[in-house]
Amino acid sequence: MLEARIVKKFHGFQLDVEFKTDRGCMGILGASGCGKSMTLKCVAGIEKPDSGKIVHNGKVLFDSEKGINLPARERHVGYLFQNYALFPTMTVEENLRISLTGRDKEKRIQVLEQIQRFQLQGLEKRLPSQLSGGQQQRVALARMLLCKPEMILLDEPFSALDGFLKDTLQLEMLELLKEFSGDVLFVSHSRDEIYRFCDHMILLSNGESVVKGLTKEIFRKPLRVEAARLTGCKNISPIERISEYELYALDWGIKLKTAEPIEDSICYIGIRGHNLVPAANPEEENTMKISLAGSAHTTFQRQYLIQNAATLSSSKIWWIWEKKEYESEEMETIPLYLKFPKEDLLLLS
């Protein structure tokens, strides 16, 4: 159980976050430079907040009012650094051994067990610079867990790895985290990673926690415009409310019917690119005549940039279509109309 409130001024902006987590993995999602890593460092005790309070399992780690600031070494927090921070002059074995105390024989046994557990056999005598990125990560994890931390902090653990390796290592880490019974904080700018690892999350934007809650719930209904952007919603438009169930999307030049009532606090509408569907009948609800403004394709997706055909000054809208077959690059014909299904519209404040 971790409760934290952290206020810190740095780089010309203020970090002010407050969160609570009880077991399981909590994600902290945010764009680069929004204060994610700083939050983690404050929890670990390697940076000092200007004010706030951090309590873990009843133990006060930091309290500015009472003047408590427990040094990092007494916090029992495992920190996996973005660059893994393996000690470059030490071999794998020495890296694992350094945090252990006790008799030499016991140390050796513990290191040996950890080497087997993390499948590092054969790498004992290598230096970190002689390891691949994935191996380095395994050593860093092994080293961190040898200290028996009560809480684990993961700082962008996969950002230094390339694609193929990433997927395998993510599965490995998922297994590992399942075994761990304490709190885990997972910082990332990748919504996919957060979605995969974390059952609940907070969203940071400009040093503030914008949204907190269950990950799946936030991805399904972001509620806030920053949350919609960070969870990958590319199409967002300011709105004018027409009636309880109807609005006008200013950037897109289209009237849309909604499934839910539009509260006064709602000022934006969003729709994910893959939720747009081709429509045959222009008279259907929430349908727009489109013209194509551009297209780009990734391996398994077609991405089209479309526009309202009626008003060419309108903003462009991303429409994403999963490819069924890898080979076919272009669709034979671009549909004339796209529908904005009302159950997929995201009402945002």
Next chain:
Amino acid sequence: MGEILRTIDWSPLYLSLKTGIVATVLTFFLGIGAARQIMKLNNTAKAIADGILTLPLVLPPTVAGFFLLLIFSLRRPFGRYLLENFDIKLVQTWLGCVMAAFVIAFPLMYRNARAAFEQVDVTMIQAGRTLGLSERKIFWKIVVPIAAPGLASGTVLSFARAIGEYGATTMLAGNILGKTRTVSVAIATEVTAGNWDTAGFWVLVIVLLSFFIVAAMNVISGKNIKNGSGWA
């Protein structure tokens, strides 16, 4: 040459090496210690402290000698205090040679150590802390080994500077054969006395010694240069 080798008094070389070694050991630990403390200061305090510690490098050695005399002269309170209470005398003694060499060589060690520490990735220190290591262990087991090439070159440079010290040495320790006359002092003395052969011999000794020291340093630090080959 044979004549010189047969008649020469070797004490200056012996004194120079002894002074150099003792002064280098002192600069090694104190230079590293100073660099470590300075790294913890804020920027303003750092700039001021750094300025003071680096001064002996840029000032003429005679100025350093002047200040040393000001402190350790037996006619001054501190010098008298040392002599009366601890029987320590720096003026006109070998200890004075060591002190002069130490003061002059110190900035080289300190600056190299500091530059080496500044190159150490702070996440190494932070990682050490989250792993529950003491600050002492972090410094000696993690930081110092990473900074080792820089520390080694600092040590070698300090040693080279220490064995060649002249200005501050003559002012504080004087020029007593067999006691405080180091090689560099001997060179000046022999030239003044017109003994160009002996002076030339000592010059040769100092040039060769310095060359080997610097060459050794290049071999040590050359191993750690990753991207040196791109320049050719």
